[in-house]
Amino acid sequence: MASDLNIFQQPSPNFGIRRGGVIPSMIVLHYTAMKSSKDAIQRLSDPKSEVSAHYLIDEAGKVTQLVDEQKRAWHAGQGCWGEINDINSYSIGIELDYCPSAKCNFDERQISSLEKLLFDILKRRSEIRPEFIIAHSDMAPGRKFDPGMYFPWKKLSQKGLSIWPENILDLAADWGKFKYHAERFGYRASCDTFGGWTDVLDVFRLRFLPKQEGKLSPVDMGVITYLSNNWPNIRNND
Template sequence: MTQYVCLLLWVIAATIYSCAPKPYAATNKIYRQQAKQYASILKAEPTPIPASGAPIPASWIGTTNFNMRKPNYVIIHHTAQGSCDTTFNTFTLPRTQVSAHYVVCKDGTITQMLNDYLRAWHAGVSKWGNVTDMNSCSIGIELDNNGLTPFQPQQINSLLVLLDTLKHRYNIPAANFIGHGDIAPGRKVDPSAWFPWQQLSEKGFGLWYGDTSKVILPVDFNSRQALRIVGYDTRDTSAVIKAFKRHYIPVDSTNSSSLDEGQKKILFTLMQQSE
């Protein structure tokens, strides 16, 4: 009798769950439809490209040596919104034209919103090193935070687990874990000066520096050139210095667009790691 009651309760619970409203059922259906469309594109056979004066091959020849393109960067953002639910809504409205692969809520919950191999719209107009289309080679991670307060410990702990998974899954170099503000200086400031970059670096995600008191700067040290070697787009030097400080010297993440000698030593150390 007890087993029967337990089974009956389980059936009732399952029925209630299956009938419960699913707020993103409609957009999940659209996701599957769009993924199916891209799958059909991948399955399409190559077609000959006619060139003037050149013979057209009788058939196509498929190579046997290929796999999926993989992401090589991870870009970290803060949502600048009030809650994860608000962000989920934003990322499921076509008119917003923004998205990310993952959203990490304050309580540490990780929600994946897009397959890692697909291109999210999270980076916008951005540049890092010679890469001018960051969306095509990166994974975007959004942290539920308004940019004005510290990040929750459980949120950072979950982020570290996610980053470790991605790093090993795609063999992403430590230097390629960066922030939105790094790739879009002057336009974006996330994930804010509150973000614990040093803590991440200690786990192998992103660059950091040690004791720089004994560092000797070269006589011809050029801060702008060093920032470019690290990866920054230096067309707006003032904006880049502010972005650099926000990431590596958050205690001085002011509007100052100059570097003192100690800060130049930090930059020099990071430049050496990037070369």
């Protein structure tokens, strides 16, 4: 355990067994979209809500653990990433106390605690590589949008806690190639229609090109190709 990271324990009853006894190989990052961390902890611990997460980090950086990492918390819901459909069994869920309608940038104290927690988890769990730390939106295009456009993925990547595309070349816009590279990286459309793939484009941009709008463009192509070539979603431990 990182010496300067205090983790407060507040067990939630909302968890189950990881199906098939799998070892988590992913981390899913969320925002709570609630008024306060107190409200969020209450909801994540209410049996009626049937939701939870392993950790919650409040704005000031306080880390609360609600579910043991060995257990299956209920944070991901419907969706998939690469070949994995049961994201809850394969992942550790971290909630950030953050309300997108109330603010833009995340509090530095909150991100600092998140970095310490991620360092600690990655040190203990070699199955989790930086490219397997994903957004809730990544695994549920069209349904989820957290942790949102202000989450500092690039900053995390500079510490080996995420990935980020560099020196991107523009490439010709081509939906067939976009789908190929998006799937190779890990994205799955909820349905194989133009709408389903537009949802994938939207969540991909939310994370990697938050200012990009309009139709599929050469910069989208450059980034998705870079991601797919550098981090193809290939697992050897499943």
